[in-house]
Amino acid sequence: MANEKRRLVVKIGTSSLILPNGRVNLRTVDRLAYTLASLNNQGFQVALVSSGAIGAGLASLQLTQRPQEIAKQQALAAIGQMELMRIYSQRFLDYQTQVAQILLTRDVLAFPVSRQHVLNTFEVLFEEGVIPIVNENDTVAVDELDHHTTFSDNDELSAMVAVRLQADQLIVLSDIDGFYDQNPRENPAAKKLARVTELTPAMQKAAGGSGSNFGTGGMVTKLRAAQAMMTAGKQMVLCNGANPTVIFDVVAGKPVGTVFG
Numbered sequence: 001m002a003n004e005k006r007r008l009v010v011k012i013g014t015s016s017l018i019l020p021n022g023r024v025n026l027r028t029v030d031r032l033a034y035t036l037a038s039l040n041n042q043g044f045q046v047a048l049v050s051s052g053a054i055g056a057g058l059a060s061l062q063l064t065q066r067p068q069e070i071a072k073q074q075a076l077a078a079i080g081q082m083e084l085m086r087i088y089s090q091r092f093l094d095y096q097t098q099v100a101q102i103l104l105t106r107d108v109l110a111f112p113v114s115r116q117h118v119l120n121t122f123e124v125l126f127e128e129g130v131i132p133i134v135n136e137n138d139t140v141a142v143d144e145l146d147h148h149t150t151f152s153d154n155d156e157l158s159a160m161v162a163v164r165l166q167a168d169q170l171i172v173l174s175d176i177d178g179f180y181d182q183n184p185r186e187n188p189a190a191k192k193l194a195r196v197t198e199l200t201p202a203m204q205k206a207a208g209g210s211g212s213n214f215g216t217g218g219m220v221t222k223l224r225a226a227q228a229m230m231t232a233g234k235q236m237v238l239c240n241g242a243n244p245t246v247i248f249d250v251v252a253g254k255p256v257g258t259v260f261g
């Protein structure tokens, strides 16, 4: 454990935050705020990695299709990130909890000096009982030429943050209740795996892409995140974010979702 308090990183994907009609899922956001604020009150140190900036940007402009052009997606993220933080900030304050925004790129965590500044900031926020809400800094994160600033996805970002913070657990909330032995969108007979201690080639093969309009990495990036946590000797739990109070069960060690590690 990083210190005497239990440290958690929770990641929530766009598919859980944005309704199929393109609007923000306020019920999920509210339950997430309630759950994380409650855990914070109980003495857990919690960081939230939240996707949804582009989705919230689309909702703000009442668009239904994600544009192809990178600059347009970045502009939507710039709009949506503010909207997302405004909603989080309001909801968390309903539960007497302050939040803070941390936007990251891969290079910031790769370079030791900037990484240390980031980690120092997290530590002060935890000491003050504030919940950091992390997203990729989408405006500058473009994977082109020699600028390797981008994460492939927030799943990978959340694992990197969790490893660096020496978090005890990474909880990934998605629109599905766990990892299946086949892509359930393609194979209705697919079976959920309750526990994975080692990623096999068959599992890698079973990991398909995103099933929704708004999600990005699908299961491929979630397995990468799981591998990063297991390599660090830590656990990742993948479960359904439709009702984020499921996190109470995860921290209580009840069998939910898929446990990696």
Ligand SMILES: Nc1ncnc2c1ncn2[C@@H]1O[C@H](COP(=O)(O)OP(=O)(O)O)[C@@H](O)[C@H]1O
Pocket (backbone or CB within 6 Å): 012, 013, 014, 015, 016, 173, 174, 175, 176, 178, 179, 180, 181, 182, 183, 184, 185, 206, 207, 208, 209, 210, 211, 212, 214, 215, 216, 217, 218, 219
């Ligand atoms: N083997 C698998 N087990 C579970 N889900 C899978 C699998 N392969 C592909 N998927 C898809 O991955 C989706 C979750 O990833 P994604 O859409 O990126 O969500 P998020 O926005 O939560 O990151 C699921 O809804 C499902 O369609």
Ligand SMILES: N[C@@H](CCC(=O)OP(=O)(O)O)C(=O)O
Pocket (backbone or CB within 6 Å): 012, 013, 014, 015, 050, 051, 052, 053, 054, 055, 077, 135, 136, 138, 152, 153, 154, 155, 214, 215, 216, 217, 218
């Ligand atoms: N940074 C982007 C999210 C990218 C991403 O990884 O999305 P998801 O697959 O829903 O976790 C955004 O906030 O829209």
